Amino acid sequence: MGYKPNPLVTANMAAMRSGRRHITVEAILAYFYDYANGTPYTLPSLKGARGRAAELGFALEAFPYNDPDVTPRRLLSILRNRNIQGILIGESQIPIPHIEFEWEDFALVSIGYTLQSPRVDRIGFDHAEKLSQLFQDLSIRNYKRVGLAMSSDLDNRVSHSPTASYLSYQFEQHSSDKIPLFLERDRWNKAAFLEWFHRNNPDCVVTVGNDAMNWLIDEGIRCPEDVGLFSIWAIEGEPPQNHSDFNVSLELLAKTAIEELADRLNSNTRGIPLRRLSILLSSDRVYRHSLRPVAANE
Amino acid sequence: MGYKPNPLVTANMAAMRSGRRHITVEAILAYFYDYANGTPYTLPSLKGARGRAAELGFALEAFPYNDPDVTPRRLLSILRNRNIQGILIGESQIPIPHIEFEWEDFALVSIGYTLQSPRVDRIGFDHAEKLSQLFQDLSIRNYKRVGLAMSSDLDNRVSHSPTASYLSYQFEQHSSDKIPLFLERDRWNKAAFLEWFHRNNPDCVVTVGNDAMNWLIDEGIRCPEDVGLFSIWAIEGEPPQNHSDFNVSLELLAKTAIEELADRLNSNTRGIPLRRLSILLSSDRVYRHSLRPVAANE
Numbered sequence: 001m002g003y004k005p006n007p008l009v010t011a012n013m014a015a016m017r018s019g020r021r022h023i024t025v026e027a028i029l030a031y032f033y034d035y036a037n038g039t040p041y042t043l044p045s046l047k048g049a050r051g052r053a054a055e056l057g058f059a060l061e062a063f064p065y066n067d068p069d070v071t072p073r074r075l076l077s078i079l080r081n082r083n084i085q086g087i088l089i090g091e092s093q094i095p096i097p098h099i100e101f102e103w104e105d106f107a108l109v110s111i112g113y114t115l116q117s118p119r120v121d122r123i124g125f126d127h128a129e130k131l132s133q134l135f136q137d138l139s140i141r142n143y144k145r146v147g148l149a150m151s152s153d154l155d156n157r158v159s160h161s162p163t164a165s166y167l168s169y170q171f172e173q174h175s176s177d178k179i180p181l182f183l184e185r186d187r188w189n190k191a192a193f194l195e196w197f198h199r200n201n202p203d204c205v206v207t208v209g210n211d212a213m214n215w216l217i218d219e220g221i222r223c224p225e226d227v228g229l230f231s232i233w234a235i236e237g238e239p240p241q242n243h244s245d246f247n248v249s250l251e252l253l254a255k256t257a258i259e260e261l262a263d264r265l266n267s268n269t270r271g272i273p274l275r276r277l278s279i280l281l282s283s284d285r286v287y288r289h290s291l292r293p294v295a296a297n298e
Numbered sequence: 299m300g301y302k303p304n305p306l307v308t309a310n311m312a313a314m315r316s317g318r319r320h321i322t323v324e325a326i327l328a329y330f331y332d333y334a335n336g337t338p339y340t341l342p343s344l345k346g347a348r349g350r351a352a353e354l355g356f357a358l359e360a361f362p363y364n365d366p367d368v369t370p371r372r373l374l375s376i377l378r379n380r381n382i383q384g385i386l387i388g389e390s391q392i393p394i395p396h397i398e399f400e401w402e403d404f405a406l407v408s409i410g411y412t413l414q415s416p417r418v419d420r421i422g423f424d425h426a427e428k429l430s431q432l433f434q435d436l437s438i439r440n441y442k443r444v445g446l447a448m449s450s451d452l453d454n455r456v457s458h459s460p461t462a463s464y465l466s467y468q469f470e471q472h473s474s475d476k477i478p479l480f481l482e483r484d485r486w487n488k489a490a491f492l493e494w495f496h497r498n499n500p501d502c503v504v505t506v507g508n509d510a511m512n513w514l515i516d517e518g519i520r521c522p523e524d525v526g527l528f529s530i531w532a533i534e535g536e537p538p539q540n541h542s543d544f545n546v547s548l549e550l551l552a553k554t555a556i557e558e559l560a561d562r563l564n565s566n567t568r569g570i571p572l573r574r575l576s577i578l579l580s581s582d583r584v585y586r587h588s589l590r591p592v593a594a595n596e
Contacts, residue, residue: 119580128426128457128459128462129457129576132457132458159426159427159430160430160466161426163466163469164462164463164466165462167462167465167466167469168458168461168462168465171461171465171479181469252573256575259565262565263561263564263565266561266564266565267557267560267561267564275579275580275581276580277554277577277578277579277580278424278427278577278578278580279575279576279577279578280575280576280577280578281573281575282417282573282574282575282576283573
């Protein structure tokens with residue numbers, strides 16, 4: 001085919017063909033992470049990426065991209081000495097404005113939406129699609145007054161897709177009595193949330209994380225008996241709850257990221273792309289016990 | 299590596315290695331299109347796909363997926379006889395609810411967002427990202443009253459990303475005097491548009507296609523002197539205009555789709571995926587002469 005064959009693949013296939021089936025040329029991929037976060041080996045994305053890499057015949061090793069004692073030039077030389085040809089840039093909770101490195105010779109993929117520069121291909125979840133389906137589904141469950149309550153920082157992190165989807169849903173409702181968004185930064189607290197809740201009387205709250213549910217439980221308000229609740233995703237480190245959510249896992253994103261990286265190695269696609277691809281994975285909605293069921297005759 | 303090697307690639311490499319460099323095993327890919335549309339050979343996506351396929355060593359042949367004289371079973375046998383292993387499902391202007399076919403053995407990719415079933419990986423443009431950047435940019439150009447005017451059918455076709463982005467932008471403006479959306483189906487006509495325009499007095503109109511600009515010109519309203527105008531994308535078949543837009547081309551989408559299909563063939567990924575990927579391509583914004591420039595001191 002028109003592809004330039006990848007030398008590692010070719011070497012491995014040659015070894016296979018010559019009958020030395022147990023001699024494999026092990027290819028190493030790099031996992032780039034923020035030095036400030038300390039050890040990356042507990043990160044779910046590294047775990048998921050390592051597992052899938054191993055299945056595809058790669059070893060994955062973690063390197064901090066901003067170790068103060070290692071210049072970008074030194075890091076490049078380390079990667080070259082190890083014959084590393086692919087880099088997975090791990091996820092970050094906060095925006096990364098820029099990573100200084102010579103990217104040209106490497107196949108590249110990043111996890112999530114927080115890396116701003118370089119503009120490499122990135123893997124994320126298809127929040128916009130799932131949110132739009134969610135609001136349709138809440139209508140089918142006969143919720144009439146759905147409110148959105150979340151911290152504005154979390155909305156920022158996913159390119160405002162929760163607010164955009166909610167406002168679009170609200171627009172389609174053609175209701176004259178619209179519930180205002182509770183999208184707060186400094187006022188993301190129990191008192192302000194409950195004030196918003198009691199003033200607007202939603203029959204279902206869409207949120208992120210556990211705060212809203214905990215605040216409702218503290219007030220003796222029950223889900224789904226008194227109000228429906230859907231938490232778009234769980235916040236890392238919070239204990240798992242019994243509310244409905246999207247099944248989004250960084251492990252799954254990382255597996256897909258490794259597959260994409262392997263594809264780029266196979267097709268010898270290197271460096272920062274002319275046009276970045278955003279590769280969005282469908283997630284499942286998981287209904288636990290915080291929404292009422294779909295009525296049989298509706 | 300852990301990939302099962304693709305037999306076509308292997309055969310080709312073996313032919314190369316044995317010195318018969320001019321004997322290539324030509325792999326054929328199928329382009330699926332709607333029989334009702336007639337000949338597909340004028341479609342920009344087929345043109346783009348053919349070119350990129352040829353560069354990668356593939357021939358691309360067009361097959362209607364719903365020829366009334368060819369059952370899905372017969373079509374399957376035709377594809378098998380030709381040893382076709384990959385299918386690109388072309389774009390459609392209207393939603394395709396379902397295509398009946400046995401997909402299991404084929405590498406699959408579709409162009410655009412209109413195919414509802416099967417849920418195969420799809421290639422589209424990253425409208426949401428570009429729209430959010432557009433509204434930021436209009437603020438930098440000091441537009442204070444941006445309106446959105448478009449046919450609701452076109453908004454549906456791109457999963458409501460224009461209305462969702464606009465409502466999100468409007469929400470962030472915190473203005474008490476919000477311009478209502480002009481999102482119309484039957485009322486998408488000059489009289490209704492001009493009534494909305496004169497009542498709301500926008501200083502910039504974001505739209506799709508050429509209608510809005512033509513209606514403004516007919517009234518002697520000039521862009522950008524009297525009002526700014528940004529047409530998100532051109533409607534196929536309309537003459538090119540001098541207004542600013544996103545540089546979206548089906549040819550470019552089709553090229554990316556062929557690259558993705560080649561990757562799937564190389565990694566022997568076949569059939570309908572467990573979780574669909576939406577692969578979104580960044581587009582460029584093109585500023586022609588329908589917006590005022592960014593002021594030097596603002």
